[in-house]
Amino acid sequence: MQTQSSEQLEAVFLFDGDHITREMLYSEFEAILDGFIPVPDYAGRLAKAVYVRINSRLCITAAVFFVLEFDAKGMIDRRWNVPLQQLAEAASRGPDLGAGTIRLACFSQCPIEWQRKNLWDPQMQPGCNSFVLMRKAVKGNRLGLIFKTAAADKAAAVEAEQRAQEQRREQKIQEKIQQKLHQQYSKELRDRLAHVIKEQRLRIATLENQQKLKIQGIQQEHQKRLHSYQQELLEVQKNRQELDERNRSLKEDLDVQLQKLDGVREYFSHKLKAAQMDENSQIQAMQENFALELEARLKTVSAELQEKLDMREVELFYRHEQEKNLRDEIAHLRRENQALLNNGSDQLLARLARAGINFVAFHPGAGNIAIPLDDMSRYLDNPQAYVAAKCGVTETLYAAWLAHYQTPRCTGVDHRGQSCNKPLARVATPSEFHEGEHDRCDQHQVLPHQLVAERR
Known part of the structure; x- marks a missing residue:
């Protein structure tokens, strides 16, 4: 494709992981948006893409990192509506890719706040840097971009004007060379410093988002574990209540048995008093039999009740131990969660606050x-x-x-x-x-x- 050297071309790159899998001109991307051309490789998937502008020297001047959603037929969702050109025009400055600092719009640097969810952050780690991959792809020129020069007469006029300007510059170059060199070095130093600061801010924003996602994952995991232990604690408390109810029932049974024994004692007492009128020896035997029978029944009932109470006490002891262990583990998880928050996010937040970065x-x-x-x-x-x-x-x-x-x-x-x-x-x-x-x-x-x- 040919174009005037003063103009810029628009293209779209599709990423799959850390690699560029497809390059296309913006006109081809518009055909995909209109539903004329499917992309079967991305059917039913989310794809990361980058909208770029390229000048005549095959250098990137603007980039917008956006997300596409394809249906089962490889067509882009009809509801997708991201103003790529508007984002590129309103974007802030990014890294230098050969033609000065580019205009960059991504998740951490979005000029239109409500479009942030449709953008993604570039990878900047060594070996899988998204900017390096795009720069190599543009220099490779697999899209076949061809920039033609201006008309011959215009070129001749420009050349003549350039020669005249060069003659005038040669007359003044000796007296201004020191001043120009100083200004040039100062400007290059300021531009390079500004570029480094901008790149580091972008890297900090990217690392901050990654750290937030990691902390959120850890918090969710701890919340799940805490919830499961709380459920176990509730079950233990419920079992403990059931055991308390059973113990209360056993005590009531014991009181009933004692009342029955008191009734039997009264019955035999009255019987002994009536028998005393007849025969003292018979009374003595009845008293001994009564005492033996009463003692045997008391021992039997007491042994049964004592055995049941011992079993309940053992069960309660194990329940108390289990409940105590669960409470200790929950307290340990809470301290661990707080330590993670203090040692993870707070230190990073403090560094960001000292750097003058506000949280909104x-x-x-x-x-x-x-x-x-x-x-x-x-x-x-x-x-x-x-x-x-x-x-x-x-x-x-x-x-x-x-x-x-x-x-x-x-x-x-x-x-x-x-x-x-x-x-x-x-x-x-x-x-x-x-x-x-x-x-x-x-x-x-x-x-x-x-x-x-x-x-x-």
Whole structure:
């Protein structure tokens, strides 16, 4: 393809892992977007791609790292809509790929915030650097780019003008050579320093995102393990309650048996008193038989109950030991999780804060919130409570407003038990939201305005 030397060409590179698998002109990429050309190699997959601009010296001047989603037939999803050219025009400065610093748009450096989810960060590790791969691909010119020169008369005029300028420069070069050399070296030094700073900032942003993903994975794993141990602890507590109930039942049975024994004792006492009128020897025998029988029955019942109580005490002992071990392990996991957070993210956050980098988070109702380093732990523990405090409302009210803001419909229930779900006007800020009023239609508002204000 031929073009004027003053213009730039647009191309798209498709990546598979750490390699460029396909190169195409932007016109060919538009044909794929329009559904004329499928890409079977990426059917049903997500693909990483880069939109680049190339000048006449086969150097990259702009790059946008974006993500494509293909369906089962190898066609790009119809809902895909990323303004690549607009992102390239509004992008910030990136590394130098031969024609000065390029315009770079990626996940960590996105000029349009709501397009960040459609971008990805380039690999910058030695051996798999995305910029090096793209520069080699452009220099290889497998796309067949050909730049033609301007017309002959224009070239002659330019050449004559250049000769005249060279003559004028030769007259002044001796007296200005020192000044020009100083300015040139100073400019090169500043440009190189700015380029190094920009590249290091991009590398820091990339490492920060990777560190956040790693910390999130560790936190999720610890949460799962903590949840499983909590479930086991609940089962142990439930078993302990069952054992307590069984012990209580056994004690009640023992009391009943003792009451029966008291009744038997009274019965034999009355019988002995009646027999004393007849014969003293018979009374003596009956007393001895009664004492022996009572002692035997007491020993039998006591032995059975004591055996059951011993078994329950052993079971309770093992249950207590298991519960204690689980509690110790949960405390150990919490300390380990806190140590990971203190030794991992806080040190990196402190270094970033000393470097002058601020942390900003977007939340509905509060917009972009700058989070100081001292508040980072409190924000990570409960982001919703932190945002609610920033908005000047309680966490409960902020949660109710957020549900209304996301789905502005009536939450009232009619006499049949069905939700009203009538569309309502969205309240833009949490401080102006009245629960029970703004989240319900006129028919289902059950509290007056004054009572709602008092509840807040």
